[in-house]
Amino acid sequence: MTTTxxxxxxxxxxxxxxVTTHDLQIGDLICVHGAILKLTTREERPDTxxxxxAGNVVWLRGYPIGYTLGxxxxxxxTRDEDGRAYWLVQGxxxxxxLRMTNPRGRAPEGDTGYQIFDSMDRACSQITDCATRLHxxxxxxxxxxxxxxxxxxxxxxxxxxxxxxxxxx
Numbered sequence: 001m002t003t004t005x006x007x008x009x010x011x012x013x014x015x016x017x018x019v020t021t022h023d024l025q026i027g028d029l030i031c032v033h034g035a036i037l038k039l040t041t042r043e044e045r046p047d048t049x050x051x052x053x054a055g056n057v058v059w060l061r062g063y064p065i066g067y068t069l070g071x072x073x074x075x076x077x078t079r080d081e082d083g084r085a086y087w088l089v090q091g092x093x094x095x096x097x098l099r100m101t102n103p104r105g106r107a108p109e110g111d112t113g114y115q116i117f118d119s120m121d122r123a124c125s126q127i128t129d130c131a132t133r134l135h136x137x138x139x140x141x142x143x144x145x146x147x148x149x150x151x152x153x154x155x156x157x158x159x160x161x162x163x164x165x166x167x168x169x
Contacts, residue, residue, distance in 0.1 A: 009098065016098035021058045021091035029100040030062065030089065033071040036100070037062030037087060047092060059090035074121075116141065117165070119153045131156050 007018040016031055024030070028039045039060040047057050063086045064072075077085040089097070116125040116134050124141060125134055134156050141154040157165040 008101065015101045017101050018096050019099045020093050021089070021095045021097065022055060022093050024058065024060055024089065024097060024099065026060070029065065031098040031100065032062065032087065032089070035072045035087075036065040037089065038065050039089060040086075053093075055093035057090065057092050059088055061086040062089045113159045114156055115159060116154055117157045117167075119151075119155075124154060127159065131158070 009016050009018075014031075024039055024042070026040055026042050030037050030039065039062055042058065042060045044056050044058045047054065061080065063084060072087060074085070077087055080086055091097075113127040113129055114131040114134055115123050115127050116138055118124055118141075125137055128134060138154055138156055144150075145152050145154070155167050157167050159165060
């Protein structure tokens with residue numbers, strides 16, 4: 001991890017800038033508790049309770065990209081009208097977020113990709129455009145689990161255009 005004086009940070013090759021909730025827009029990718037969320041449905045209302053200089057309250061739906069939840073427990077997520085899980089990103093002008101400035105290696109909306117998942121639905125690899133590239137890593141993870149007596153199993157999941165995951169035999 002590296003930081004620069006311009007309020008940017010680089011984590012695993014992805015660069016982020018620190019912004020307030022007021023700066024967040026539909027389509028932005030942010031990093032929250034290790035998860036990458038794509039923001040949708042922006043709402044803004046005046047803060048009629050605190051009446052301070054922090055400004056309006058803004059909230060957006062943040063949908064996990066690539067089904068990587070980081071440290072966000074599934075119980076913190078809400079389901080939308082279509083049953084898709086999202087996290088409510090909210091705050092005023094004092095709340096800050098890490099907005100991705102170079103979404104390299106991330107599957108854009110509508111694209112598909114492949115990723116290794118364990119039997120607890122945790123992502124265990126980077127997203128790639130070809131399942132064959134993950135085959136050796138998958139075999140190694142399953143062999144290590146067997147050697148250590150772990151009950152975890154691993155599989156390659158395909159990320160669909162709507163963000164859902166399918167597992168192919």
